Amino acid sequence: MERFTIRNCRVVDGTGRPAFNGYVTVLDNRIEYVGTTPPALLGRKIEADGLTITPGFIDMHSHSDLTLFADGRAVSKISQGITLEIVGQCGISGAPLYGHMEDEIGKFFDRHHIIRRPYTGMKDYLREVERHIAVNILALIGHGTLRRGVMGEEDAPATLTQIQTMQEAVDLAMQAGAIGLSTGLIYPPGCYTTTEEIVEVTRPIAKHRGLYFSHLRNEGDALVEAVDEALRIGKEARVGVQLSHHKAMGPHNWGKTRITLDHIDQAIVAGQDVYMDQYPYVASATSLTALLPDWALIGGSEKALERLKNTALLTRIIHETERKESRFGWDRTRIGTVREGQDRGLQGRSLARIAEDWGMPPVKVLIKILQDNEMQVSMIRFGMGEEDLERVFRHPRTLIGTDGGGSAPDGPLSQGNPHPRTYGTFPRVLSKFTRDKHWVSLEEAVHKMTGLAAHRLGLKHRGRIAPGFMADLVVLDPDRIDDVATFENPHQTAQGISQVYVNGSLVWQHNRHTGQMPGRALRYYEER
Numbered sequence: 001m002e003r004f005t006i007r008n009c010r011v012v013d014g015t016g017r018p019a020f021n022g023y024v025t026v027l028d029n030r031i032e033y034v035g036t037t038p039p040a041l042l043g044r045k046i047e048a049d050g051l052t053i054t055p056g057f058i059d060m061h062s063h064s065d066l067t068l069f070a071d072g073r074a075v076s077k078i079s080q081g082i083t084l085e086i087v088g089q090c091g092i093s094g095a096p097l098y099g100h101m102e103d104e105i106g107k108f109f110d111r112h113h114i115i116r117r118p119y120t121g122m123k124d125y126l127r128e129v130e131r132h133i134a135v136n137i138l139a140l141i142g143h144g145t146l147r148r149g150v151m152g153e154e155d156a157p158a159t160l161t162q163i164q165t166m167q168e169a170v171d172l173a174m175q176a177g178a179i180g181l182s183t184g185l186i187y188p189p190g191c192y193t194t195t196e197e198i199v200e201v202t203r204p205i206a207k208h209r210g211l212y213f214s215h216l217r218n219e220g221d222a223l224v225e226a227v228d229e230a231l232r233i234g235k236e237a238r239v240g241v242q243l244s245h246h247k248a249m250g251p252h253n254w255g256k257t258r259i260t261l262d263h264i265d266q267a268i269v270a271g272q273d274v275y276m277d278q279y280p281y282v283a284s285a286t287s288l289t290a291l292l293p294d295w296a297l298i299g300g301s302e303k304a305l306e307r308l309k310n311t312a313l314l315t316r317i318i319h320e321t322e323r324k325e326s327r328f329g330w331d332r333t334r335i336g337t338v339r340e341g342q343d344r345g346l347q348g349r350s351l352a353r354i355a356e357d358w359g360m361p362p363v364k365v366l367i368k369i370l371q372d373n374e375m376q377v378s379m380i381r382f383g384m385g386e387e388d389l390e391r392v393f394r395h396p397r398t399l400i401g402t403d404g405g406g407s408a409p410d411g412p413l414s415q416g417n418p419h420p421r422t423y424g425t426f427p428r429v430l431s432k433f434t435r436d437k438h439w440v441s442l443e444e445a446v447h448k449m450t451g452l453a454a455h456r457l458g459l460k461h462r463g464r465i466a467p468g469f470m471a472d473l474v475v476l477d478p479d480r481i482d483d484v485a486t487f488e489n490p491h492q493t494a495q496g497i498s499q500v501y502v503n504g505s506l507v508w509q510h511n512r513h514t515g516q517m518p519g520r521a522l523r524y525y526e527e528r
Helices: 101-111 122-132 143-151 160-176 195-208 223-237 257-269 301-309 311-328 351-358 362-372 386-394 421-436 442-449 451-457
Strands: 003-011 020-027 030-035 044-047 052-055 057-059 082-087 136-142 180-184 211-215 240-243 274-278 283-287 333-335 378-382 398-400 473-476 497-502 505-509
Touching: 003 030, 003 473, 052 442, 057 398, 057 421, 057 451, 082 497, 101 143, 122 136, 122 160, 136 143, 136 160, 143 160, 143 180, 143 195, 160 195, 180 195, 195 211, 195 223, 211 223, 223 240, 223 257, 257 274, 257 386, 274 386, 301 311, 301 362, 311 362, 333 351, 351 362, 386 398, 398 421, 398 442, 398 451, 421 442, 442 451
Parallel strands: 003 044, 003 052, 057 082, 082 136, 136 180, 180 211, 211 240, 240 274, 274 398
Antiparallel strands: 003 020, 020 030, 052 473, 283 378, 333 378, 473 497, 497 505
């Protein structure tokens, strides 16, 4: 047994209660003692020099499902204090894999030269992903991944047999340890799915006390209606609802969070279990294909590329895209990461600026970049307002998520131009929102990122610094903590994080990864 005591620290325990000066003792992978006086058994002594110790941060919205296979160090997450990631978001998950989805996932392994141990189900995915990881994960079932495997890429209603197949798959994945189901209703094939179908596919998670995570069908003009749809799905399926990265996109939609938060509050008062999550930036990130009409993406990337070569269909695509995006503003959309072998000089530049340089309309620049990259290119969208950001953050049911996968300044995940939230989300909350803007106290901010998140997820032994809880811990300097990653140079780890422990093991110290890999793929049925 290994015992160590972190002493002379300021304890912010994750409950929201005021901080206190004290001692924290860890025995193996659990917290043994927390108090203001020295424990009877200190073991190895670690001097905190007056720094603050908090529970490990819980990333409520992560896309590290596959990146952990490429680099299990999870540098971009661990370096900002994250010790638990909820993966499988926006309808996209590492399992379960039906039909052609096993081959689709295999392409990721091939690109990153990973020796693959084949899997298809959630049970095997969890076993494989936890072989060498530094961070803990809980996995969602991606509705989009499941539907594509069962039905293909088409815009068609699911038959009764197909719905039953998906329900059985969901139930089996929940038995294997999944925490719930996620949908990405703004993306194919989620955007082709009726509300009624989603309710039916979601129903099996209810008996497992699972949760429904939703990337809404619309985050702009039809935001209010999309929130109402998610609430309806939760109510009819009798499950808790988590609204992913809640926001109002586009200047003409700013202020709509007043309405959506009112609808959420009404649902809570009526007895619904509803939370939301948020990242602390006014810019979002997703696939550049999201700018095209839904119908243009039916059948997958190959079919979409064929439509872009069809003169009549291309004219229609350009007209519909121009009408929508001109209102949003081409200057608000930047190229994220381009396909390997393409012009990396485009990364970080706006479509409006590229259009000026190329001497063509922005919508045609969009089409050309999609064609050149075979639809595999991301974007960053500066579409949110500061007042909405603050309004959502201050809501008592708002938690924090990166909406990013794992990255690292070195190694196989160091390429590309990810959103800086991948490295800076949690430090940014503690610096910009807490220390600088005083939107909430340090204790309240940490509570959102730890204890409240664990409570929402139903985790009995994580999210707090208390005897018997798992020793997921962060030692930080509240006066120095800051996000350093930028849109121009995102691969930069945060400052002010001194140490990070996962399950009692030190994984981050002196701004370096220790090489320890103590992370686990948690099984939801064991954690409740």
